[in-house]
Amino acid sequence: MIIEVQKQDRPVFPFTAIVGQEEMKLALLLNVIDPKIGGVMIMGDRGTGKSTTIRALVELLPEIQVVANDPFNSDPSDPDLMSEEIRDKIKNCEKIEITYQKIEMIDLPLGATEDRVCGTIDIEKALRDGTKSFEPGLLAKAHRGILYVDEVNLLDDHLVDVLLDAAASGWNTVEREGISISHPARFILIGSGNPEEGELRPQLLDRFGMHAQIGTVKEPELRVQIVEQRTDFDSSPMNFISNYNNSQVQLMEKIEQARQNLSKVTIDYDFRIKISQICSELNVDGLRGDLVTNRAAKALACFENRSYVVREDIGRIISLCLRHRLRTDPLESIDSGSKVYEVFEHIFN
The missing domain is CATH 3.40.50.300 (P-loop containing nucleotide triphosphate hydrolases)
Incomplete structure (x- = not known):
């Protein structure tokens, strides 16, 4: 698989080249x-x-399947993702043209x-x-x-x-x-x-x-690496992008595989109980925190090519899912994640 960079109107810095x-x-x-x-x-x-x-x-x-010339990017196989016009066409057995787009x-x-x-x-x-x-x-x-x-x-x-x-x-x-x-x-x-x-x-x-x-990278070596990469990209974007073609393709394939296998991933009941315990102990309002943490843990497990969630998956994503739900006063700053992780360590240990 080759990523075509020649047709881009504006070269885009490769995701896999981003440091930190x-x-x-x-x-x-x-x-x-x-x-x-x-x-x-x-x-x-x-x-x-x-x-x-x-x-x-x-x-x-x-890439995803879409109905051709539909302004709503309707999914030809899922009624919940179709516009009203496309649903009516399918109901009336009218032929619809299907295409693929990124x-x-x-x-x-x-x-x-x-x-x-x-x-x-x-x-x-x-x-x-x-x-x-x-x-x-x-x-x-x-x-x-x-x-x-x-x-x-x-x-x-x-x-x-x-x-x-x-x-x-x-x-x-x-x-x-x-x-x-x-x-x-x-x-x-x-x-x-x-x-x-x-x-x-x-x-x-x-x-x-x-x-x-x-935050801003503090390590001098990393800062130098970032500056050098940006300089190389600015001087010759196409050559720089081509150097990361293989890593970009590998990551694309990994994402596509994870999207396809996500429904097969399971999370133990004990882990779900502990996630809800953490949300309760942190006084997180509502159930969004519980839902998002469960979904993110399963997505990470799938990305790591596993069909089940492990403790480390939850530890990596729980601060991302909960830190912004702790603040009740608009004048307070958002927790860096240390408070969430402390409670995670306490409950999971």
């Missing part, structure tokens, strides 16, 4: 393996490679309006012709893909609410003047931001499946 930031890379990979984890919020200092890593992820995304990543600009995000209904045409005319928005384009919001902590709270509601329910509903249109909108929501510019409200943070914290 293991926590962020792990959270992104697990969400690609199991989108039901619920996305990831990445907070870190400026210049720590947040956007570079997220955009590098796109090159690793597998999972897409859609960027949501900070200045986007609600109509641009959710889509718009042509009221004039609806009243004149009696037909629903819908112009899909970014949520439609992101269906079955990734929706990336850079500086999400600067996004209007109302718009963040809309995104999180759609991500949680898997549907987007637009209502105008008594006319309502719904379409599936299942996507992986990835947000990034700089903590100096403010945190999200705890109620909004809780809706993200995972929370990754990244």
